[in-house]
Amino acid sequence: MTRFGHAMEKIDERIPGIDLPLMSVSQTRGVIRRSELTDTPQRAESLDAYKVCRRNDIVFNKMSIRAGAMGVAAEDGLVTYHYEVMRPRPGIDPHFISYLMKSSWFTEELIKRERGIGAGNQANVRTTEVPFSVLKTIDAFIPSFGEQRAIAEYLDRETARIDTLIEEQQRLIEMLRERRRAVVEEAVSIVATSxxxxxxxxxxxxxxxxxxxxxxxxxxxxxxxxxxxxxxxxxxxxxxxxxxxxxxxxxxxxxxxxxxxxxxxxxxxxxxxxxxxxxxxxxxxxxxxxxxxxxxxxxxxxxxxxxxxxxxxxxxxxxxxxxxxxxxxxxxxxxxxxxxxxPMSLPSVDKQRQLAAHLDETTKKIDTLIVETMHFIELAYERRSALITAAVTGQVDVYETHDG
Structure with missing residues (x-):
């Protein structure tokens, strides 16, 4: 077992005037440029107090680490004080560590160490701050560098397949919702806004x-x-x-x-x-x-x-x-x-009832499909989480081929 603080070191580098992009951490996309998430300008007039993260550093949000708000930086950038920046020590693969931190095993270790109001309560996941000083006390099994790379590459492939499936189902939900909107619009088209x-x-x-x-x-x-x-x-x-x-x-x-x-x-x-x-x-x-x-x-x-x-x-x-x-x-x-x-110029009440009955029948079918698809997505996320935990804790032979 390796103490997490021996595998990673906290970085608090600030360089006034440095010209680097402002980064954010997304639960689904990891560490990306803030401009890819929003076109709203940063609140601070100056970025001089922002922390510097370097390529292959791990960045996580102290307030929502248990929700998976972390990732590996693909480029140098700047992050706010809400984020912690960690750098892997020699022999440590950042992508393996990122997956380790997203595992349910790691989350359980965090819960044991949390302090403050609502500690250990999933409902308060966004209110409990988890700084590096908490993470560094965790003892984790970290295999050889080659095994770390193999596990990370295996999870890159497998989670990408699951993510693609989830994206397809999310597109299906949007299509169903658009169909539902179209059904409603067609039914009420006879009503005038006068x-x-x-x-x-x-x-x-x-x-x-x-x-x-x-x-x-x-x-x-x-x-x-x-x-x-x-x-x-x-x-x-x-x-x-x-x-x-x-x-x-x-x-x-x-x-x-x-x-x-x-x-x-x-x-x-x-x-x-x-x-x-x-x-x-x-x-x-x-x-x-x-x-x-x-x-x-x-x-x-x-x-x-x-x-x-x-x-x-x-x-x-x-x-x-x-x-x-x-x-x-x-x-x-x-x-x-x-x-x-x-204004609402309605048709006869009999016509309204006829259209309402049609809407009830049609939208309920669509709503049922939406609920079923959402359940499928939920199961896919659970499968993704279980796969990550199994791989980083040695329960999966990542050297086997997918077909094997």
Missing amino acids: GARLKHIIRSVRQGWSPQCYSWPADGVETWAVLKTGAANGGRFRPTENKELPEDEIPRPDIVVTQGDLIVSRANTRELVGSAAVVEGDFPRLMLCDKLYAFSLDESRADSRFVAAVLGSRRWRDLIELEATGASHSMLNISQSDIVNL
Whole structure:
């Protein structure tokens, strides 16, 4: 066993005025130029205080190392103080070390050594800082340099195959989502963005509250809970997007959602503000939060499922985003007045129900395919992680051919 600190050394090189590209660490792409991830300029006016990383150095994010935010630098560059830079000592292959650090075995060793709030808790993976001083105490089995290279090359090949498969499945998901959008757009194309306002088909409006709740969800049937903002995301009602109400809080039955309610997000990101969905099922103890509206529609004039589809279509999304206000892109607001005054010239209620039924049938098939594909991707990531762990811990003979 080799102490990690004997295999790697911490580098804290700073050279004011040096002309090198600014680098970032991606969980999926490793150490790459920041310009490949975003065109937003760096926050600091000067890069003089930034750390220098050299080609073949390992760079990792102290705040998200357990999420796999690390990699080997392919070129010299500059990184912020959020990152640690390590250099392999003689006889150590950086690519092997990078894979070792991504293994579940290494993660378990980190968890044992973490200190601070939420240490060892996967839910707090982004809040526990893991500096080099923690890593250097880990005892790891590091084989000969030739074996390190063989393991790294084997994992390069095998993970590349898995990554290609994952990318193909991700493209399939995007195609399915595009197909879903097209189905919705076609169904609502007969509705004009003019004429009667939405308020003419609304019977009542309710808005919730946001008390201090537990972080975990409840069933909303036997136990009281408050919906979260994301309960209407994606045009589907998500009852599990809630937080349990503490026992010392008095519940408010007047803001419980009821089946058929049109739920609309009052505050969210630009892409999600105004998201609409229809409550399906009976949840007698599930309450609205203050960032959600619940509209009860006139059933003789409107089908809430169809109205939700209209609000989620591109033309109405443009109207909603135009009306949304807020200083931050991460949280915009749309007022009740702006929503109820949206123009929506609907066809007959019978036609709406017919189109809504068609949408339900078609989109549910697409959604099922999306869920199945996402599950396949999840399994592929698990296979990738298991393969890395098996290879760096000597459970795989990397000298065998793939066909063998």
